[in-house]
Amino acid sequence: MTRRRRTALFLVAAVALGLLLVVALAGLPGVGHYHGVYGLGIQRIAVAQRKATDIVNSVTFDYRGVDTMGEEFILFTAAIGLAILLRELRGESRNSDEEEGGEEKGGEEDDEGDGSEGSAEPERRHRATSATLRVAGQALVGPLVVLGVYVVTHGQLTPGGGFQGGCILAAALFVVYLAGRYVAVARVRPLPLIEVAEALGAGGYAAIGIGGLISGSDFLFNFVPLGTSGNLLSGGTIAALSTVVGLEVAGAFSLVLSEFIDQRLLRGGGT
Amino acid sequence: MNVLQAVVLVLVALAGATVVLTRVPLRQAVVTGVFGLLLAILFFVFQAPDVALSEIIVGGFVLPAIVLLALAKLREQAQSGAADE
Numbered sequence: 393m394t395r396r397r398r399t400a401l402f403l404v405a406a407v408a409l410g411l412l413l414v415v416a417l418a419g420l421p422g423v424g425h426y427h428g429v430y431g432l433g434i435q436r437i438a439v440a441q442r443k444a445t446d447i448v449n450s451v452t453f454d455y456r457g458v459d460t461m462g463e464e465f466i467l468f469t470a471a472i473g474l475a476i477l478l479r480e481l482r483g484e485s486r487n488s489d490e491e492e493g494g495e496e497k498g499g500e501e502d503d504e505g506d507g508s509e510g511s512a513e514p515e516r517r518h519r520a521t522s523a524t525l526r527v528a529g530q531a532l533v534g535p536l537v538v539l540g541v542y543v544v545t546h547g548q549l550t551p552g553g554g555f556q557g558g559c560i561l562a563a564a565l566f567v568v569y570l571a572g573r574y575v576a577v578a579r580v581r582p583l584p585l586i587e588v589a590e591a592l593g594a595g596g597y598a599a600i601g602i603g604g605l606i607s608g609s610d611f612l613f614n615f616v617p618l619g620t621s622g623n624l625l626s627g628g629t630i631a632a633l634s635t636v637v638g639l640e641v642a643g644a645f646s647l648v649l650s651e652f653i654d655q656r657l658l659r660g661g662g663t
Numbered sequence: 664m665n666v667l668q669a670v671v672l673v674l675v676a677l678a679g680a681t682v683v684l685t686r687v688p689l690r691q692a693v694v695t696g697v698f699g700l701l702l703a704i705l706f707f708v709f710q711a712p713d714v715a716l717s718e719i720i721v722g723g724f725v726l727p728a729i730v731l732l733a734l735a736k737l738r739e740q741a742q743s744g745a746a747d748e
Contacts, residue, residue, distance in 0.1 A: 422664075423664040423668065423709075424664075446713075448713055543716065551712040551713040551716070552712075552713055552716055553713065555717055556713055556716040556717045556720075559716075559717050559720035559721060559725070560716075560720060562720075562725075563720050563724055563725070566724070566725075566728060645725065648725075648729070649725070649728065649729075652728075652729055652732040652733070653732065655732065655736050656732045656735050656736055656739075
């Protein structure tokens, strides 16, 4: 197909798609005029029923808790799969290094090779982190961790919850990498602990769900006393589920990021 | 829809187009981060602060970081490949 023909085809398709979109958008309710039956119903009863002021988390961790468990396991599986793939890759590069004469010396060889080439690249690779980045990063790590823990533990009260807080916690780890060097990350990042956090998070969700069964009701039934709306300890299992999801998400994202950082650094020989 | 929402919608559309039109992967990764942050502002303006929170981290940070790390790895491989020959 020639270029002109393809362009013509694209233009026709684009015009048709554009018209369809305009028709569809014209049929939407206005911004802020939501008509969903379930949404409006939940909005009316959720706070009184579950004592959690963040209705979004009431839905994700209680009314629709099984869904969230599925989502959590998707993230869990994705992170594990990625770790397996990347670790396999690392093994491959080790094998190819051995052919070249030993993996342990691989880094040094790389450096020598770069030096003899005399290109601008190795300089860039070994350039020290700028002072601005280092200071800003170090100043950010503490507040980020506090914010992450706050968002995880206040999921039942304010917008946020396990997923958001977990992301923030994992980001804090990455800021350590940005601010310092790989050595610092390796020190604050005990890989087994990350894996344990991820496993605990995934297993804990299911365990709390089974707690509902043990209490004599359904899977994921909210069996913990609901408390007073607005208190930190309110919403029953919502807070607990939010916390285990926080663990899981922080673990999964940390695992993914550290595997990627390892890929970047182990072969390059830079520390 | 108020003015702020309209402005942010237009900004997100522009940023999205910029991401597509940026052809250099390295720059594209950075522009994607900016796009992610704008998207987070959009979510916030449309009263979804929890989604905005995760979008800040995932769209503005994790995704560009992973792309950047992958690019660095690729460049290294290309370099060591050139050194071997």
